[in-house]
Amino acid sequence: MITNVKLLKKTEIAKDTMAFYFEKPENYEYRAGQFADYTLINPPETDEEGNARGFSFITAPYEENIGIATRLRNTTYKRILKDLRIGAELKLDGPYGDFTLHKTESIPAVFIIGGIGVTPVRSMIAQATHDKTAHKMILLHANRTAKDAPFAADFERLTIENPNFTHIPIVTDTSVSDWGGERGHVDSNMIKRYVVDLNAPIYYLSGPEGMVKTIRQLLVSLNVNEDKIKTEEFTGY
Numbered sequence: 001m002i003t004n005v006k007l008l009k010k011t012e013i014a015k016d017t018m019a020f021y022f023e024k025p026e027n028y029e030y031r032a033g034q035f036a037d038y039t040l041i042n043p044p045e046t047d048e049e050g051n052a053r054g055f056s057f058i059t060a061p062y063e064e065n066i067g068i069a070t071r072l073r074n075t076t077y078k079r080i081l082k083d084l085r086i087g088a089e090l091k092l093d094g095p096y097g098d099f100t101l102h103k104t105e106s107i108p109a110v111f112i113i114g115g116i117g118v119t120p121v122r123s124m125i126a127q128a129t130h131d132k133t134a135h136k137m138i139l140l141h142a143n144r145t146a147k148d149a150p151f152a153a154d155f156e157r158l159t160i161e162n163p164n165f166t167h168i169p170i171v172t173d174t175s176v177s178d179w180g181g182e183r184g185h186v187d188s189n190m191i192k193r194y195v196v197d198l199n200a201p202i203y204y205l206s207g208p209e210g211m212v213k214t215i216r217q218l219l220v221s222l223n224v225n226e227d228k229i230k231t232e233e234f235t236g237y
Contacts, residue, residue: 036094060127114207
């Protein structure tokens with residue numbers, strides 16, 4: 001489906017990270033975890049990357065509007081996106097993708113996520129909580145510092161609303177002193193602390209390309225069945 005969507009709100013959700021919320025087109029359907037392409041309409045400037053970018057839905061299908069989020073970088077597209085006035089329109093093309101929560105509720109889900117790669121996961125966990133599914137879900141979310149973590153408050157709220165959901169925030173900057181949670185990069189010991197049976201879950205890996213490949217190799221080295229690993233690489237950080 002290709003249609004125009006109107007910007008309703010934009011808000012900072014973490015350090016140098018902004019969420020944009022748009023009016024949902026009538027009868028628009030997508031699955032939690034999918035993405036769409038958003039094209040700037042008649043932008044004042046462009047670059048060799050063009051006027052379109054793909055963003056995962058941060059909002060769940062049950063929610064009133066549709067939203068995306070991105071780290072703010074000094075690129076032409078992101079500068080224009082950041083400065084869009086409320087009421088401006090973008091062209092939406094989608095939904096696309098199959099990075100979505102599996103249907104068999106007896107199989108646990110383990111999300112191992114880096115930074116802004118958490119956008120499709122916010123949608124999946126919010127929808128599963130709304131639908132009251134029986135999926136056991138664990139989110140290990142790594143960010144350099146706590147200030148870099150998008151949706152931290154949402155995930156804490158969802159742990160209260162959904163007894164099947166566990167949120168494990170991780171800070172990778174080991175020099176941070178005022179942090180009592182997990183720190184350092186995700187390794188086999190950290191995974192084993194939260195996943196008792198390594199071959200029981202389906203794993204969802206999302207974030208920077210290097211991080212996704214490293215965690216995938218780590219899981220394979222732990223003899224996790226490769227058919228149980230789903231990945232989504234976020235480029236253009």
